[in-house]
Amino acid sequence: MSESTAELQSLLKRAEALYHDMHFGAVRAWKDAEPGRRAVGILPVWFPRELIHAAGMLPVSVMGGGDDVEIIKGDAYFQSYICHLPRSTMEMSLNGGLDMLDAMIFPSICDVIRNLSGMWQLLFPDRPAWYFDMPQSSDAIGRRFCGRELAELRDALGALAGSSIEDDVLRESVRLYNENRRLVEALYETRRERPWLCPTSELYVVLRAGNVLPVEEHNAMLRSYAELAGGAERHAIDNARVVVVGSFCEQPPLNLIRTIERAGCYIVDDDLLLGNRLVRGDVPDSDDPLDTIVGTFIDHAREASFLYRPADKGAELVQGLEACRAEGVLFCAPSFCDPALLDQPMLVEAVEEAGIPHTSFKYAENTGQFQVIREQAGTFADSIKLWGAA
């Protein structure tokens, strides 16, 4: 084994260990390294992590327990028809798995996450919890509203950290997260062009590490991965190029991603961990960094089912499919996910109009049976390869 291969494997081993660590050891270690350090949890999908970073705190993206958390208490809080992510989040919360988080932020995405914010307030009244209402009015009015909401949160985060968040510090945080976004985009670009070099099952755990690592460390990891994966001796195979749609909040288990790949698919784009990439491009440097963060979100957020988009539904998806030369779409949404499942028929219509094959299935974050999905994804990939259409 070459040195670079060993290095790549070591990096991936670490990333996968972080992915599976539902005790958030990395976050605890970061806090323990210096007295007074604080960490703030963020539920999916988007919150400007720059703000937390600028307060000297660690933003931690909490994306449920995957298939690594056995649900015992969590099921007692949710009916059978509610998705899985809040169950595992509740399970971890009640078992002390999230006790290293000094505060929580619940962005607006759906009614379940919204109500989870209130449950948190009832169960953990001593720990700050904030609901962040993303503006659905994507104009100057929405920008003003969101700016004022974030200004309040900036004050609250500053109070939690013990010092106010200054603009020059925030600008520096923005710079670091811009770099993070560029590195992530570059990896997506690599995968789009040469998916055999950068399989999604690897890329996913590397990106997921950013949920718990400081951005500086994650940037270093992304750079290393880009270099090591880009130089790896890997060869293209005749897989179908597919795009995964609908997995932006509750995440599929890693083995489901592997299953799709083993079934003969290159995932050349996806909306996994969408919060990392929701805003396209850099947040520009400015005198008023908070306003610029809001403006960038308003003007450059990708089409997402939790954001109001009444016209040209699916147009951006179709454009993206063409840009990455996708041969098919896997609509892959969590069971009971209102945003994804309500959006899906509209997106399907757009994809069908564009003549792009698609198939769909649902999962839960702890789905353990993959045979059916493998057969479905495999048949889909075969049909693309054999007949050029599903």
Place this chain on the structure above:
Amino acid sequence: MSTASGNTVGMDSSMALQKQMLARHYDRLSRAEEEGRACAYTFVPGNLTELLLSFDILPVLPEINALQNAMRKKSRDYIATAEKLGHSEDVCTYVKCDLGMAKSGNVGPTGERLPDPSVLLLSYTGCFTFMKWFEILKQEYDCPIAMLHVPYQGAGAATRNMRDYVVEQLKENVIPQLEAVTGKRYDEDRLSEHLAASARAEDDFVAVLESAKHKPSPIDAYFGGVYYISPIFTAFRGTPEAESYYETLREEVQERIGGGLGPITPEGTLPEERYRLVVEGPPCWTNFRDLWKMFYDEGAVVVASTYTKVGGIYDNGFRHDPSRPLESLAEYCLGCYTNLNLPSRTDMIVKYVEDYDADGFLVNSVKSCNSFSAGQLLILRQVEERTGRPGGFFESDLVDPRYFSGANVKNRLESYFQMVEQKRSAVRSLS
């Protein structure tokens, strides 16, 4: 929301009045296109009825159509139609029922064709699904869409920033779109007149709701309550018809109090009030009468419910204010029940249990509505702990009959009432 179906229900004159109002409304809707009247499809929570009326726009409420279709046993087929078109079995059945109806000719629950919308007025208040629902309808209809984003009271209060945001959207987005659709100028005086009428009706409405503090309660605030909320939650708030309805209703309720009578039900007046309950969650419309009968058979009266607050909370003192029309509409929207966070909802239910001297608290958890349902099991525990009175839980759906199991629900309710009895026995033996 509410409204009497075509079924025969034990009726006071207010019920007959309401039935006539609704029939006239559907009749007006059926003639709207030939008469060239503008129609807005819009939602019950955070509705802007007075504003629409000030533009002479007729409101069409898809939730009401869906529930009316369910009460008339039409929803199953409409849901099946939507599911055949690719809509998931996991999502809200109001949406699927409405879409199925639209795809089947858009014939409303009374058998008359509903007009296509002149505008989709998306009052995005307290329910994420609303936003997706109108994105779906936007694909069906070639008409403008006006969106009003009402922020959620995540921290338990409506802030100045939230109110300003709503007012700014009304001024800069919603009103200009209504002007464009109708060709009429915004008339604030006219809006204020409607709001003044709303406030008068709201006074009478609250008196009716609070009459349930009497023993026996002269009303049922859940099953009966959906009839009482109908005019004020739908197309009539701010109209003389609604004022007249609530005056009549209040007088009738006063008479019932004077006569020591319990609530009127489909089976007649409830002869004996055995249990006083608070209920959280929407009704199951497909089996509305069956469920009401189960309560009736046990002598159970609902003295307060949260469902009767989804279209606005008035028993906390809020009234539409004609002197601050847009601010008042914004405050109304922000204050609807499903726009409150869980601690606020819990506080409200605890207060109801105490103020109305309820024996307990029941949750009807409907599969379709995560806005209501997510967190109800925690609310249940919290209310039990804080009031010391027993809570119960059963599941159904809004308009999908596949999710109603009568035997299971009855079993749950019987067990629950036994629990209440045991609690009473324990209290008696202690005293």
